[in-house]
Amino acid sequence: MQDTAGRGQFAVLLGDQLRQHIDLRGVRLREDVVVLVRTALSVPGGERVLVWVVDVCEGAEAAADLSAVVGSVATPPAPPPPAGPLSGYDETTAHALLQAVGGEVPTVRLRDDLVQELSGVDLPVGRTLEQLFTYVVELTAQPDGLPPAVLLVDHAARLVGVADHRKALSDWVEAWARHAGLLEQLEFRRARRASAVYDPDIPRCLVVAVEPARDGSDEILVRPWLNGAPGRWQPQPCEPVTTTLDRLGPAVERVLRQGARLWAIDHPPKQDERDQPPPYIEFILPYDLLNHDVARLRLSTGGGNPLPLGLKYGVHLRSLERMRTDDVLVMNQWRERWQIMREHGIAVHGWGERDVRRFEDWQVSLAEERERTAVVLDAPVEPSALEALKAAIAEGIGLAVWDRRGVFPDERREVVTAVFASVPTPAQVPMAVHRLRRKAEANPRGPLLLGRHIAFFWDDPTRLVDVQPTDSGDLAGEEASA
Numbered sequence: 001m002q003d004t005a006g007r008g009q010f011a012v013l014l015g016d017q018l019r020q021h022i023d024l025r026g027v028r029l030r031e032d033v034v035v036l037v038r039t040a041l042s043v044p045g046g047e048r049v050l051v052w053v054v055d056v057c058e059g060a061e062a063a064a065d066l067s068a069v070v071g072s073v074a075t076p077p078a079p080p081p082p083a084g085p086l087s088g089y090d091e092t093t094a095h096a097l098l099q100a101v102g103g104e105v106p107t108v109r110l111r112d113d114l115v116q117e118l119s120g121v122d123l124p125v126g127r128t129l130e131q132l133f134t135y136v137v138e139l140t141a142q143p144d145g146l147p148p149a150v151l152l153v154d155h156a157a158r159l160v161g162v163a164d165h166r167k168a169l170s171d172w173v174e175a176w177a178r179h180a181g182l183l184e185q186l187e188f189r190r191a192r193r194a195s196a197v198y199d200p201d202i203p204r205c206l207v208v209a210v211e212p213a214r215d216g217s218d219e220i221l222v223r224p225w226l227n228g229a230p231g232r233w234q235p236q237p238c239e240p241v242t243t244t245l246d247r248l249g250p251a252v253e254r255v256l257r258q259g260a261r262l263w264a265i266d267h268p269p270k271q272d273e274r275d276q277p278p279p280y281i282e283f284i285l286p287y288d289l290l291n292h293d294v295a296r297l298r299l300s301t302g303g304g305n306p307l308p309l310g311l312k313y314g315v316h317l318r319s320l321e322r323m324r325t326d327d328v329l330v331m332n333q334w335r336e337r338w339q340i341m342r343e344h345g346i347a348v349h350g351w352g353e354r355d356v357r358r359f360e361d362w363q364v365s366l367a368e369e370r371e372r373t374a375v376v377l378d379a380p381v382e383p384s385a386l387e388a389l390k391a392a393i394a395e396g397i398g399l400a401v402w403d404r405r406g407v408f409p410d411e412r413r414e415v416v417t418a419v420f421a422s423v424p425t426p427a428q429v430p431m432a433v434h435r436l437r438r439k440a441e442a443n444p445r446g447p448l449l450l451g452r453h454i455a456f457f458w459d460d461p462t463r464l465v466d467v468q469p470t471d472s473g474d475l476a477g478e479e480a481s482a
Helices: 004-018 029-041 046-058 060-073 088-104 107-117 129-136 148-159 163-180 183-194 245-266 320-324 328-344 353-368 383-394 410-421 426-442 471-481
Strands: 205-212 219-227 241-244 280-285 314-319 348-350 374-378 399-403 454-458
Touching: 004 029, 004 046, 029 046, 046 060, 088 129, 088 148, 088 163, 107 129, 107 148, 129 148, 148 163, 148 183, 163 183, 205 245, 205 320, 219 245, 241 245, 280 320, 314 320, 314 426, 314 454, 320 383, 328 426, 348 353, 348 410, 353 383, 374 383, 374 410, 383 399, 399 426, 410 426, 426 454
Parallel strands: 205 280, 280 314, 348 374, 374 399
Antiparallel strands: 205 219, 219 241, 399 454
């Protein structure tokens, strides 16, 4: 398992035995192992197949160990579910319906929604609607008896734009489920989808985690995620890239082009949506990179000159250390402060040069005053200001602003205070900061020059991504504990 190629060979053998395609990302050991085990457990008797494959690849001793574990937790086998593959007639009629609506269905969103609903099944990306159907039609039924192919058609019905097409797809699904005696199971799944909470504060978003190699080189690991449709947090990981800080801009631009296609499909522009927020780009950075000017990374479009990233996108900073923490106290404080901010608004706890000598008092005051939900401070380039930012993050603060140039004079702090006061709800602060940046770019000599240098930390605890250490770090920790 520790060898990426070995995991791939294991997946091919296991998939052949289970008659399922197993697609491993080959990035993190644990992630790949979870996919292998979940796929095996999604098939009746699959745990025994998993033991057999271990026997073939690793030998009898390892297989015996795994067999003992399986035997200690196994339950009596359940009756096999109804057959998954559709009849030839079902396939033909479904193909005809999907061919008629192919251009109306956002296939990226359909694929992501279907992955969320299926148990132990991953799906390829970049396929057309009919190609996806062809892929899933051979997959076995889910534990409730509904085949993935039928669920794909049901999702297509939900996402298609034309009412007549939506009804034709929905009628086909209901007719199939009625004939198979699975109408109740279908209605249960539909009700569960409908009950999913839509949060208007969740944006289209690119999340970019940046982590220095810290091995004496200037390399950084860039790990991106894309959240396609607004309203629900379902970020999908993209291919990680190793580059340098000087080349971070081109690395982000490559993923942005993928995101632009996704957002255009899932969120087509409408005349009444001109005031809707642009996609957000959120950089998850370690403490020592939080003052890096990511908002002014250059983005090339066509033949024109590259423009600052913050001109077209809402650019935010997030904390890598806190995103990765397993400290329950830190997580609870983070969620609590964020909820207080959403319910009662923004209350600022300031930090400046005058606070250096009374740092402990400043930190105690922040810890005691739970209603303080934001900090405005000097740039974290001096040790004292960086310690203040670390303390604020540890105490659960999710909103912070500073002037990247260093000391934050009172007159510039007043601009930030006015920005906070100008919005009816805290959820609109990101758009207010985005407008401040755009105005500063349009008039670089005007009074809003701060917009060119403002650092905006907006770290939402309800929108997490998996930024666990890389495999090498995981394995080192496992070997040490062993």
